[in-house]
Amino acid sequence: MNTNVTAQNLAVDAAEFLAFKRAMGMGYRRAEFVLNSFVRFVREHYGEHPAPLEEVVTLWVARIASSRDWNFGLGLNLFILGRSSALMSRSLTISMPPRE
Numbered sequence: 001m002n003t004n005v006t007a008q009n010l011a012v013d014a015a016e017f018l019a020f021k022r023a024m025g026m027g028y029r030r031a032e033f034v035l036n037s038f039v040r041f042v043r044e045h046y047g048e049h050p051a052p053l054e055e056v057v058t059l060w061v062a063r064i065a066s067s068r069d070w071n072f073g074l075g076l077n078l079f080i081l082g083r084s085s086a087l088m089s090r091s092l093t094i095s096m097p098p099r100e
Contacts (some may be wrong), residue, residue, distance in 0.1 A: 002054075003053040005042070005051060005056060006042075006046070007039050007042040007043035007047070007048055009041075014039060018093055020039055038060060041060055045059065
């Protein structure tokens with residue numbers, strides 16, 4: 001899947017993701033910090049121009065790979081996986097036969 005993202009799209013997705021998790025009773029304070037940091041990173045490097053998600057994630061992970069706090073990458077990977085799943089589910093249409 002070759003998905004392009006913008007900082008604004010990621011900010012909206014992150015806010016929706018956090019709202020969903022919090023509605024399930026999870027605090028996600030650390031995740032909020034990580035996601036906002038990721039959106040800031042994308043905005044600083046690409047502005048509001050679309051960028052390939054794979055490239056953005058690769059640059060982000062490379063930036064933090066040398067950091068002692070590798071949990072940033074783990075949190076981001078979980079978010080990206082969730083976002084990819086959501087994008088895939090939006091693009092799939094499943095038609096069910098009517099119940100009898």
